[in-house]
Each structure stands twice: as C-alpha cells, then as structure tokens.
Amino acid sequence: MTHTFTFLGTGAGCGVPAFFCDCPACEEARANPQAARGDCGAMVSGESRTLIDCPPDLRSYLNREGVREVADVVLTHWHYDHVGGFGELEYMMQLRTKQLIPVHASPYTLASIGREFNYMMYAVEPHEVNPGDSFELDGVRYTALPVTHAPGTYGYLIETPQTRLFYASDTGKLPAETAERIHGVDVLALDATYWKHNGYPESHNSVQECIEQGLALDAKKIYLTHLCMHYAEPITLVELNDYLSQYGGRVQAASDGLSFEI
Ligand SMILES: [Zn+2]
Ligand SMILES: [Zn+2]
Numbered sequence: 001m002t003h004t005f006t007f008l009g010t011g012a013g014c015g016v017p018a019f020f021c022d023c024p025a026c027e028e029a030r031a032n033p034q035a036a037r038g039d040c041g042a043m044v045s046g047e048s049r050t051l052i053d054c055p056p057d058l059r060s061y062l063n064r065e066g067v068r069e070v071a072d073v074v075l076t077h078w079h080y081d082h083v084g085g086f087g088e089l090e091y092m093m094q095l096r097t098k099q100l101i102p103v104h105a106s107p108y109t110l111a112s113i114g115r116e117f118n119y120m121m122y123a124v125e126p127h128e129v130n131p132g133d134s135f136e137l138d139g140v141r142y143t144a145l146p147v148t149h150a151p152g153t154y155g156y157l158i159e160t161p162q163t164r165l166f167y168a169s170d171t172g173k174l175p176a177e178t179a180e181r182i183h184g185v186d187v188l189a190l191d192a193t194y195w196k197h198n199g200y201p202e203s204h205n206s207v208q209e210c211i212e213q214g215l216a217l218d219a220k221k222i223y224l225t226h227l228c229m230h231y232a233e234p235i236t237l238v239e240l241n242d243y244l245s246q247y248g249g250r251v252q253a254a255s256d257g258l259s260f261e262i
C-alpha cells in the first residue's frame with residue numbers, strides 16, 4: 001500500500017502573515033495565499049491517518065485536507081506552535097471515534113501535554129517514546145531521533161518499503177549520531193527557520209544551514225520547512241524561490257498542503 005505525506009503547515013510560530021507584522025513577506029502572503037504559512041505539522045495517510053504534531057491551526061488544516069478521523073498522533077515536542085491544536089482531538093473522540101487517542105512522544109513532551117491539557121487526558125492513550133525507539137503505525141515505521149532543540153524534542157525517521165524520509169521541523173545542527181542514521185535519505189524535511197542570520201543557532205537552522213546539512217547528508221530531495229520568512233531579515237517567497245533555483249529542484253521550499261507519495 002502506498003502512503004501519502006502531507007505538509008499541513010510549514011511556517012515557524014506566528015505564521016505568515018503574522019497578524020502583527022507588515023514586513024514584505026507578510027504583505028506578500030496577504031496578497032497571495034500561496035505564500036501564506038501556518039504553524040508546522042504534517043500528516044501520513046494510508047489506511048488511516050497519523051498526525052505529526054497538532055499545530056494551533058489543526059482544525060482548518062484537517063478541514064482543508066478533508067480528514068474525518070485521525071488514528072494516531074506523533075509529537076516532535078511540546079512548544080505551542082506544535083501542540084496548540086491538540087484540544088481539537090477531544091471533540092473528534094467524543095463525537096465520532098469514541099476511542100482513546102494514541103499519542104506517541106518523549107516522556108518530557110507527554111508530561112508537558114499532561115499539564116497543559118490536563119482536562120482531556122482521559123481521552124489520551126500515551127505511548128512513551130525514548131531516543132532511538134521505533135514503532136509502527138499503519139504500516140509505516142517511525143524512529144525517534146534526537147535533534148538540537150528544546151528538551152525531549154525528536155525528529156522522526158519515517159520509513160515505508162519505498163521511501164526513507166526524515167522529518168525534523170525544529171532543530172539546529174543535527175547530532176552526529178542522528179546525521180549518521182539518516183544519511184542518504186530519499187526525502188529530508190528540515191528546519192529552515194531563518195533567512196541568513198540565525199537568531200537561535202542552538203535550536204534552529206537558517207535556510208543556508210539547512211541546505212548545507214541536507215547536501216552533506218546526501219539527501220535526494222530537501223524540503224525547507226518551519227520557514228519564518230521574517231524573524232530577522234524578511235524574505236519573500238518570490239525571492240526565496242529565486243535563491244533556491246540554483247539547486248535545480250533538489251531543494252524546495254515546502255508549502256502548506258504540499259503532498260507526495262512515500
Ligand atoms: Zn512579517
Ligand atoms: Zn519548538
């Protein structure tokens with residue numbers, strides 16, 4: 001069976017346009033919805049659907065993608081831009097599936113969810129995932145690999161019989177063991193938060209650092225995600241695409257709703 005990987009959202013926290021921002025990137029996104037980005041999350045669809053993170057815009061993402069049921073949730077970490085929409089799933093559980101929602105995450109992330117969403121933990125079936133652990137959901141293998149971000153944050157190596165994909169929306173330079181494990185992946189979806197000046201090199205990449213790592217890892221296709229477009233120096237999508245054209249299609253800015261078979 002084939003599976004589909006979908007970028008639900010591809011922006012860094014606050015999205016593009018950010019409601020409080022008048023920069024060229026935000027004005028571009030107001031004029032052209034193709035340039036707009038919501039907070040980061042992804043989905044793997046096969047027989048059932050697995051969410052990777054629950055960003056605040058989750059409800060609109062799932063409506064856009066025509067999703068009626070989510071079977072599993074895998075969390076990278078516990079920051080608001082990745083779990084702010086978690087509460088949406090309680091309604092699905094109450095009104096439709098009537099089944100506990102399996103949530104796979106690090107012990108640190110599960111503890112954080114347990115505090116922030118304490119009132120709905122009755123609806124959750126927690127699955128602790130430790131660094132290096134693998135588990136299978138709907139015929140897809142997920143392996144949690146440490147990245148450089150907040151405590152308990154993972155990137156996930158996502159494997160089907162056809163495809164090896166590594167998804168790490170929030171990370172700085174990857175730890176050596178993680179880099180070794182994912183060398184030569186077919187698809188790399190990696191943090192590219194900043195344009196040029198990296199304000200948090202210990203927990204995020206710049207576009208340039210993302211591409212550098214992707215090329216060093218021999219990734220066949222590199223998707224930039226968690227793009228802020230305006231934290232430091234603003235860059236419009238037109239300018240970014242122009243810059244990426246030098247890589248001849250191997251490097252591409254992910255976009256909300258972009259999907260492909262894995
Ligand atoms: Zn802006
Ligand atoms: Zn984060």
Ligand SMILES: [Zn+2]
Pocket residue numbers: 012013040079081082169170226
């Ligand atoms: Zn983030």
